[in-house]
Amino acid sequence: MKHILKNKMMIVLISALIFTNCFANENSNRNSEESVGFLTNIRQLKELSDIMDVINQNYVGDKKIDRTVLMQGALKGMVDSLEDPHSNYFTKEQLENFQEDIKGKYVGVGMVVQKRVNEPLVVVSPIEDSPGYKAGMKPKDKIIAIDGKSTYNLTSEEAVEKLKGKENTKVKVTVVREGLKEPKEIEITRAVVELKYxxxxxxxxxxxxxxxxxxxxxxxxxxxxxxxxxxxxxxxxxxxxxxxxxxxxxxxxxxxxxxxxxxxxxxxxxxxxxxxxxxxxxxxxxxxxxxxxxxxxxxxxxxxxxxxxxxxxxxxxxxxxxxxxxxxxxxxxxxxxxxxxxxxxxxxxxxxxxxxxxxxxxxxxxxxxxxxxxxMLFDGMVTNIDEKESKENKKEIIKEVIGEKKAEEFEKxxxxxxxxxxxxxxxxxxxxx
Missing domain, CATH: 3.90.226.10 (2-enoyl-CoA Hydratase; Chain A, domain 1)
Known part of the structure; x- marks a missing residue:
């Protein structure tokens, strides 16, 4: 039940690793080791190049061939072959997101959200003093569209990606809120959001x-x-x-x-x-x-x-x-x-x-x-949220996930x-x- 519950709720920017700041210095050993490393690996590198050529010349499919994507796939496969869940290959965008996790800062609207299959994006709680908080977003708001694109068929990752962006840019969310007869469009200006732990x-x-x-x-x-x-x-x-x-x-x-x-x-x-x-x-x-x-x-x-x-x-x-x-x-x-x-x-x-x-x-x-x-499951990973509103909203989310009877037991x-x-x-x- 714990794992099922955890998969029902997405909390933005969660990290699960021991991370050391001893970043590899690519230049420190380059002069002494680069030629040796290249010559040692040249046969494998040629094989990789040959496979890319074979794919480029012969592959027929709906997806357009992109050499960068092919190389990224090869690198990912190389790291995945270690069978170590804590070693990962990151694209540039993934690396930026990962570093945001570590720093506890990102540019976006500042909301903890939940996404279920074929349903709209639901606001669990706005983060205090964030753009979403200042724009008047409320817990249980249902975001049915982001910049005019329906959220029903988006994954949670895709929805969050659309809410993120460059600082001082604007995003429009279409919100269905209890008590409002019609959907409401809210414009939010993205800013740096600092998470508190x-x-x-x-x-x-x-x-x-x-x-x-x-x-x-x-x-x-x-x-x-x-x-x-x-x-x-x-x-x-x-x-x-x-x-x-x-x-x-x-x-x-x-x-x-x-x-x-x-x-x-x-x-x-x-x-x-x-x-x-x-x-x-x-x-x-x-x-x-x-x-x-x-x-x-x-x-x-x-x-x-x-x-x-x-x-x-x-x-x-x-x-x-x-x-x-x-x-x-x-x-x-x-x-x-x-x-x-x-x-x-x-x-x-x-x-x-x-x-x-x-x-x-x-x-x-x-x-x-x-x-x-x-x-502790529904206490979340981010502490700078409105605890009173969040508590009430958590009751509703728990009801949706595990049912009303179980939710009542959980409340006690x-x-x-x-x-x-x-x-x-x-x-x-x-x-x-």
């Missing part, structure tokens, strides 16, 4: 238990995590729940910095490349105190989330509560190609401070609390993982008195 609140004013949630390790999310934690500490926070459930990961350096916030000393992670060379990362930066700490994890906690969870567990800094994590223990880098395309390639594996590679295994929680209904669902964390932290605080 951090939110915080005080869960229990009496016990002063704070809640900090990180939904993705964006390229520069560390300052937002610092800000969220410092806001809680100013309010008198005495214990913390750090929620990494359904966090698919992101930038490696951000995972190291965020782990370090909670560690007074010790190792955070080590990375081993193909030649066996090990790079150890110890804690760095400001330490934020020895308050009782619980990390919430589940099967959707992957990659950078697992680095943080592993560092906290192995250094005995806090407790992990929830379910076993995903088990992604590999590191990728981006290789930028001359024509603007790129390759995301697995170049190393990482190890927790105790020397364990969790790839394909995951990290077990200290306190196992299963949530078979997947309570309690977050047992969070409740368990709060109960344990209250006990820890009593012991400290």
């Amino acid at each position: 951090v939110k915080n609140k005080m869960l229990d004013e009496k016990s002063k238990i704070g809640y900090l949630r990180l939904t993705q390790f964006g390229e520069n999310v560390y300052p937002d995590v610092v800000k969220g934690l410092e806001e809680l500490q100013k309010k008198g926070m005495k214990a913390l729940v750090f929620d990494l459930r359904s966090n698919p990961g992101g930038a490696l350096d951000q995972a190291i910095k965020i782990s370090s916030m909670f560690l007074k000393s010790g190792k955070v992670v080590s990375v081993k490349s193909k030649d066996g060379e090990e790079q150890i990362s110890n804690r760095e930066g400001k330490y934020y105190g020895d308050f009782p700490l619980v990390i919430l994890i589940n099967e959707g906690s992957a990659s950078a989330s697992e680095i943080v969870a592993g560092a906290i567990k192995d250094n005995k800094r806090g407790l992990l509560i929830g379910e076993k994590t995903f088990g992604k223990g590999s590191v990728q880098t981006l290789v930028n190609l001359p024509d603007g395309d790129g390759i995301k390639l697995t170049i190393a594996k990482y190890y927790t401070p105790s020397g364990v590679c969790i790839h394909g295994i995951g990290i077990e929680p200290d306190v196992k609390v299963e949530d078979k209904e997947d309570y 669902h309690k977050d047992i993982q969070l409740d368990t964390a709060v109960g344990i932290l209250k006990g820890m605080l009593l012991e400290r008195k």
